[in-house]
Every structure is written in structure tokens, then in C-alpha cells.
Amino acid sequence: MAKPLVAIVMGSETDLPTMDEAANVLRENRVAYELRILSAHRSPDDTASFAKTARKKGFKVIIAGAGGAAHLAGVIASHTTLPVIGVPMETKELKGIDSLFSTVQMPSGVPVATLAIGRTGAKNAGILALEILSLGDKRLEKKLDALKKKLVESVRNKNKK
Ligand code: RP5
Numbered sequence: 526m527a528k529p530l531v532a533i534v535m536g537s538e539t540d541l542p543t544m545d546e547a548a549n550v551l552r553e554n555r556v557a558y559e560l561r562i563l564s565a566h567r568s569p570d571d572t573a574s575f576a577k578t579a580r581k582k583g584f585k586v587i588i589a590g591a592g593g594a595a596h597l598a599g600v601i602a603s604h605t606t607l608p609v610i611g612v613p614m615e616t617k618e619l620k621g622i623d624s625l626f627s628t629v630q631m632p633s634g635v636p637v638a639t640l641a642i643g644r645t646g647a648k649n650a651g652i653l654a655l656e657i658l659s660l661g662d663k664r665l666e667k668k669l670d671a672l673k674k675k676l677v678e679s680v681r682n683k684n685k686k
Contacts, residue, residue: 529559531654532584534575534601536564536591540614544590546644547612550651554668556658559584565596572597576604586654589637590647592616595624598637608638608657610650615643 531551535544544560551558563572579587579601587607589598592614602609613624621642629639638653640646652672659665 527557528583529557530583530585530658531556531558532561532575532579532587533558534561534563534587534589534597536562536567536595536597536614538562540590540592543614543644543647544588544612546647547588547590547651547654550648551654554655554665556655556665563597565591565600566594569600572600573604576601579605580607586610586657588612588647588650588654590614590650591628592621592624593618593627595627598628598639599631599635602631602635602637609636610653611637611639612646612650613639613642 533544533547535541548558548560561575563575565572576587584607587601587605588610589601590612591597593616595613598609598611611628613621613628615621616623625639625642628637631637640649640653655665655669659669
């Protein structure tokens with residue numbers, strides 16, 4: 526089994542159906558990843574220790590999804606220099622606006638690359654992770670080129686009906 530390059534972390538197992546979108550992209554492109562439940566509020570010490578050791582363990586990118594007062598991606602980014610991609614979960618009460626604002630509004634010096642709310646953001650997080658990894662990986666560069674072509678075709682095909 527290849528060493529995981531991407532860590533997909535989430536605040537709760539209730540985030541898993543959304544974060545699976547990121548995992549699917551990585552699996553389809555044969556990139557090894559690790560899934561983990563870590564909470565900035567419920568298990569703060571475990572979250573910090575994961576973030577502090579992630580680079581040494583060989584991870585290249587961290588995708589962090591959380592909802593509500595969504596501090597997971599930001600807390601992780603505060604403890605690592607790896608790129609952190611944030612995915613705001615959709616929430617029942619505020620439709621994910623709460624998650625979006627608390628993930629995206631990071632202070633100067635601590636970036637989190639925050640994507641769209643919910644499944645779209647999770648899928649794009651998987652693709653963005655591939656793009657980061659492709660900087661040093663020709664196989665992934667080709668896969669991403671193919672993905673772009675597929676997108677173009679899918680729009681063109683709509684006009685052929
Ligand atoms: C956050 O609180 C999690 O990321 C989740 O989106 C939200 C609700 O968690 P549960 O109460 O469903 O475990 O920490």
C-alpha cells in the first residue's frame with residue numbers, strides 16, 4: 526500500500542458523506558489518502574498533534590472539512606506549513622454560511638484555501654489536491670488534462686442534442 530499523500534480530516538463522522546466526494550476524486554486517480562475524524566473543539570490536542578507531525582509523516586496536502594463554528598482547517602493551518610484546503614460543511618441552521626465564514630476568514634499569515642460549501646467544495650478539494658501534487662508528477666498532470674477535456678466535451682455535447 527502506497528504511503529498516503531493527502532490527509533482528509535473532518536470535524537465529525539456526520540461530515541463523511543460530503544467529504545467522500547474528495548476521497549472519490551483521489552481514489553479514481555490512484556492517489557493514496559488517509560481519512561480521519563479530528564475536531565478543533567472536541568479533540569483539540571489530537572488535532573494539534575496531527576497537524577504538527579503531518580509533514581514528517583509524508584503528507585503533502587491536508588483537506589479539512591468542518592461545519593458551524595468551523596475552526597478545524599484554521600487550527601490545522603496554524604500548526605503546519607503544508608497547504609491546507611478548507612471545505613465548509615452545509616449546515617441545517619445557516620445553510621453553511623457559518624462554516625464558510627469561519628473557514629475563509631483567516632488572519633493574515635495563516636492561509637486556508639477555502640472552497641465552496643458542501644459536496645461541490647469537497648469534490649473541488651480533491652481536484653485542487655491533485656493539482657498541487659501534479660507540480661511534481663507528470664502522471665497526474667496528464668490525468669488533469671484529461672479531466673479538463675472531459676469538462677469541455679460535456680458542455681459541447683449539450684449543444685448536440
Ligand atoms: C463540526 O460540527 C463538524 O464538522 C460537523 O460539521 C458539525 C456537527 O457535528 P456533529 O454534532 O454532527 O457531530 O464540528
